[in-house]
Amino acid sequence: MTTGTLALIVLAIAVVGFILGRQRALSLVSGDSRKLHSRPGYYGQVVLLFTAVPALLLMLAWLFLQPIVVENRVSATIPDGVVPEGGSRSLVMSDVRRIADGLDALMSAGRFSEDDLTDMRADFVDVRTRLGEVGVALGSDVQPPVFEAAKLYRDNTSTGRALMTGAVLLVALGLLVWSFTRISPAQRARNASESFVKALLLGASTVAVLTTVGIVASLLLETFNFFKMYPARDFFFSTTWNPQFRGGSDLGIIPLLWGTLYVSLVALLVAVPIGLMIAIYLSEYAGKRVRGFAKPAIEVLAGIPTIVYGLFALITVGPFLRDWLAQPLGLGNSSSSVLTAGLVMGIMLIPFVSSLSDDIINAVPQAMRDGSYALGATQSETVKQVILPAALPGVVGAILLAASRAIGETMIVVMGAGAAARLGLNPLEAMTTVTVKIVSQLTGDTEFASPETLVAFALGLTLFVFTLGLNVLALYIVRKYREQYE
Amino acid sequence: MTDMPHSNGADGIARDSHGGKSLLAVDARTRKRNASEARFRLLGKIAVAIGVLALVGLLASILSSGLSSFRQTYIDIEVYLDPAKLDKEGNRDRAQISKVSTFGYKPLIEQGFMEAIEKSGVSLDGISEKEVAEMLSKEAPAQVRNFVLADVERIGQTAPFEVLAGGRIDGYFKGRVTMESAERDRNVSPAQLELADRLREAGVVKVRFNWDFFTAPDASDTRPEAAGLGVAIIGSAYMMLIVLVLSLPLGVAASIYLEEFAPQNRFTDLIEVNISNLAAVPSIVFGILGLAIFINFAGLPQSAPVVGGLVLTLMTLPTIIIATRASLKSVPPSIREAALGVGASKMQTVFHHVLPLAMPGILTGTIIGLAQALGETAPLLLIGMVAFVREYPAGPPEGFFDPAAALPVQVYNWTQRGDPAFVERASGAIIVLLVFLVVMNIAAILLRRRFERRW
Numbered sequence: 001m002t003t004g005t006l007a008l009i010v011l012a013i014a015v016v017g018f019i020l021g022r023q024r025a026l027s028l029v030s031g032d033s034r035k036l037h038s039r040p041g042y043y044g045q046v047v048l049l050f051t052a053v054p055a056l057l058l059m060l061a062w063l064f065l066q067p068i069v070v071e072n073r074v075s076a077t078i079p080d081g082v083v084p085e086g087g088s089r090s091l092v093m094s095d096v097r098r099i100a101d102g103l104d105a106l107m108s109a110g111r112f113s114e115d116d117l118t119d120m121r122a123d124f125v126d127v128r129t130r131l132g133e134v135g136v137a138l139g140s141d142v143q144p145p146v147f148e149a150a151k152l153y154r155d156n157t158s159t160g161r162a163l164m165t166g167a168v169l170l171v172a173l174g175l176l177v178w179s180f181t182r183i184s185p186a187q188r189a190r191n192a193s194e195s196f197v198k199a200l201l202l203g204a205s206t207v208a209v210l211t212t213v214g215i216v217a218s219l220l221l222e223t224f225n226f227f228k229m230y231p232a233r234d235f236f237f238s239t240t241w242n243p244q245f246r247g248g249s250d251l252g253i254i255p256l257l258w259g260t261l262y263v264s265l266v267a268l269l270v271a272v273p274i275g276l277m278i279a280i281y282l283s284e285y286a287g288k289r290v291r292g293f294a295k296p297a298i299e300v301l302a303g304i305p306t307i308v309y310g311l312f313a314l315i316t317v318g319p320f321l322r323d324w325l326a327q328p329l330g331l332g333n334s335s336s337s338v339l340t341a342g343l344v345m346g347i348m349l350i351p352f353v354s355s356l357s358d359d360i361i362n363a364v365p366q367a368m369r370d371g372s373y374a375l376g377a378t379q380s381e382t383v384k385q386v387i388l389p390a391a392l393p394g395v396v397g398a399i400l401l402a403a404s405r406a407i408g409e410t411m412i413v414v415m416g417a418g419a420a421a422r423l424g425l426n427p428l429e430a431m432t433t434v435t436v437k438i439v440s441q442l443t444g445d446t447e448f449a450s451p452e453t454l455v456a457f458a459l460g461l462t463l464f465v466f467t468l469g470l471n472v473l474a475l476y477i478v479r480k481y482r483e484q485y486e
Numbered sequence: 487m488t489d490m491p492h493s494n495g496a497d498g499i500a501r502d503s504h505g506g507k508s509l510l511a512v513d514a515r516t517r518k519r520n521a522s523e524a525r526f527r528l529l530g531k532i533a534v535a536i537g538v539l540a541l542v543g544l545l546a547s548i549l550s551s552g553l554s555s556f557r558q559t560y561i562d563i564e565v566y567l568d569p570a571k572l573d574k575e576g577n578r579d580r581a582q583i584s585k586v587s588t589f590g591y592k593p594l595i596e597q598g599f600m601e602a603i604e605k606s607g608v609s610l611d612g613i614s615e616k617e618v619a620e621m622l623s624k625e626a627p628a629q630v631r632n633f634v635l636a637d638v639e640r641i642g643q644t645a646p647f648e649v650l651a652g653g654r655i656d657g658y659f660k661g662r663v664t665m666e667s668a669e670r671d672r673n674v675s676p677a678q679l680e681l682a683d684r685l686r687e688a689g690v691v692k693v694r695f696n697w698d699f700f701t702a703p704d705a706s707d708t709r710p711e712a713a714g715l716g717v718a719i720i721g722s723a724y725m726m727l728i729v730l731v732l733s734l735p736l737g738v739a740a741s742i743y744l745e746e747f748a749p750q751n752r753f754t755d756l757i758e759v760n761i762s763n764l765a766a767v768p769s770i771v772f773g774i775l776g777l778a779i780f781i782n783f784a785g786l787p788q789s790a791p792v793v794g795g796l797v798l799t800l801m802t803l804p805t806i807i808i809a810t811r812a813s814l815k816s817v818p819p820s821i822r823e824a825a826l827g828v829g830a831s832k833m834q835t836v837f838h839h840v841l842p843l844a845m846p847g848i849l850t851g852t853i854i855g856l857a858q859a860l861g862e863t864a865p866l867l868l869i870g871m872v873a874f875v876r877e878y879p880a881g882p883p884e885g886f887f888d889p890a891a892a893l894p895v896q897v898y899n900w901t902q903r904g905d906p907a908f909v910e911r912a913s914g915a916i917i918v919l920l921v922f923l924v925v926m927n928i929a930a931i932l933l934r935r936r937f938e939r940r941w
Binding site for chain 2: 004063064067068097190194197198200201202204205206207208209211212214215218219221222273274275276277278280281282285286290294297298300301303304305306307308309310311312314315316347350351354378379380381383384401404407408409410411414415435438439442443456457460463464467468471
């Protein structure tokens, strides 16, 4: 039985529970609902909630925990001798899982039955070719202990599934009967159901916390594994980035950080002056018609996915800069460069800076403008000497938020900045960033437990800390220095 | 008044007691200040112009390179489905016929093409038959093979086909390939292009709307003319479905709790801080989360829409929660007080009165969140959606676990390939993506206009 069907069955039982509960409540008072504490629907609701929710939660937890338990049990049966030199146990386990999947596929293709499998021994049968027939490719011939482990894995998984089905149905039916028997005219059904719903609402709002916990935990765990294989000092202070597939890589973060900061700096140099001037012009000078047209047009830029900007960098801005700037000046001939990525990212950030600054400038009270005009200041003097100083903390906050966006941006730099890790000043040369390397290290075909792959988690953690820090700083500045105009 | 133009100061009507200049005359300092004012205003105009031009340039560049992908060059031929080659046993057994690979079909199609050229009366002008055959797409034999496998009884008949022309021929009619570039190109010669021109006049070769672009799956590096968005559109649709089903109830429930029930305490603060921080976490970090938790830990399959949907759900939740809370907040307290006043419980007040009134705002926020999720690329790269997928995923719910592509990732995929024809495809895919986004945003705006209430 698949998980989906099981969930549907539980829901069906719960709906039946609702109808039964409602009817029982009514029949207890022979149809006179005035004698019930709550309206009859609430009695049904209590039964429904008690039937469905615990059972479904149990199912979720089971689905989550079963692989871990099975993995541990199977892993323990694999003798150390099977683990190849330089490989790891987790690699063998992934083979075990693949074989188990392959056996399932063979079984469903009708190639052999459950009995055949019990008799099948890896020493006699060429498991690799048989699995190849159903499209499961294995790197090497299957060793007998690994094959036995795969069989055990299959057994355990299917037993686990069967147990889960039983347990979930048992919980659903048990709680159905229990809540059904508790129904009486005096039962405070509405209160019970409302407390239950409230608990569910609270549970939903903890998803955000769980996500953060998940992010931090997975990043920290894998980063820890990475530092066990690769010294932290080299990661933070080495100035070369040169991953090798066969080990012996240099994985220094400094060139990546430099590329990230350089691209972000170019982007901010584009976005901040333009965005700020747009905000000033639109809120202080522009008439209603210009504002009504220009503001939405610029905000459209914010709704465009970053892959579109990436393509723009790749097919238009990059070749243009190469042909008209880099080659005539003799500064390089690559179409992906810091300037390409920076310019395009700057365009992406313009609406971000302008709409945040617009809000902040509008929040400066009119009385301050009027005071300044009364002293004879021109409009631009008012903007420069009164409004901007008053709005400064907010503007700084907006710039920091934009910087955090720029640092975490991926697609534009993947398609526009290049892949060569380099410490240089020439903005027309290709450089690479932290996000580009996270993508390239995690999309390659390297094995998961190698430092070349795990470094992506350390890079991700660095990125997470950087952007989080900038955000917290931005909020702090805005709160601390916001002047209260009353 | 200082900036009034000086009219008649020269004849000495308005001089002050010190014998200085006229009030109406503009002194140097004022002129400087006015000039600076004008400069500042100009700067503002320039900035707005840059912003608008950037938008126009972006769209123009994508449209100009992508619109041509909606048209495609086809060749009309008639192919004799030779039983001697396709069904040697002569028993029309589908399993045996399916053993004939596309190589078996190639000569038949080439023969059909030659016949079509002969019939149209176009002279070959000394081009070898091999070169003529090269003008057909490598996908053409597969087209005919699929046709035969769909109905094996057609073997032995002559059937009309509309086969794809090769990528270079297609590029020639769209202006991407020119006579000059053909001379340097190993894959096409100017003579072939001239023949293509003559065949187009004769009506054998034609350019028409490219429906296959929306329905066909991806194609390999050497046949850009056959690449389509079918699998990517299905994959994206599956993910959007998952995001909608998970994030709307979760987001609304979380917002209701935080806005209506949450006590003022540390735990509530923790949740609030978390939500605002999650909104600022770079999207690629969510990809890492998906890879570590959903794929490595929970053992869900790579490249599957279910993993993409879960990751995008977590990314969309903050957007939806923020929008929902704003729209719950905008329902005036008098509504709540009235409901409580006639004896409704807190829960009844919220679910029977506040929530329905806040619904338009919630749906608008949800649509905008979905639009964001639809265009998100970076996290999907990490969970293996870049894989080359040619098989359509099955129908839901099993299809959620099948490998699939996604629209934005397909764009990225195509930009990584060598043949420049894929750039056209990528831009075309972007146009499709943008059309989806525009439709969603217009729906959100209409919803807001139609149902939004001002209290």
